[in-house]
Amino acid sequence: MAFWLFKSEPDVWSWDDQLGRGEAGEEWHGIRNYQARNNMRLMKVGDLGFFYHSNIGKEVVGIVEVCRTSAPDSTTDDPRWDCVMIRAVRPLRKPVTLEDCKADPRLADMVLVRNTRLSVQPVTEDEWRIVCAAGGLADT
């Protein structure tokens, strides 16, 4: 089981949009960056991820689960790009902001803090627990 972080501009695709898809989930299409794509190729069904709002909010707002491994991105004919599908699991009780993450020395190496531009990132188990706790979720 691995942990990840998915970034989205809420203008384009928000947590509420994701929640609206329910169990069916949503294809995480539109990724045109090799590092982000490679991360998606490593994902397995059942892996968990944070749903992060970039630009507006700049905060982790919810938890998602990978529900389909990486497959061709339906929004392009370019065979280089593929993507997973994710479904909403639950919101954080309290969003965890980028500022919060920067303020916690234990999260200093988090990709979110270090490489602000990567849109699909790995999260370590420790980071996962710390952010969940900060978000008011005892476990997951």
Added chain:
DNA sequence: GCCAACGTTGGC
């Protein structure tokens, strides 16, 4: 709206 950081492209 600006700009730093980073990725990609293309000329050589």
Added chain:
DNA sequence: GCCAACGTTGGC
């Protein structure tokens, strides 16, 4: 294969 030019992302 290097690197300058350019485009994009995302925090501020």
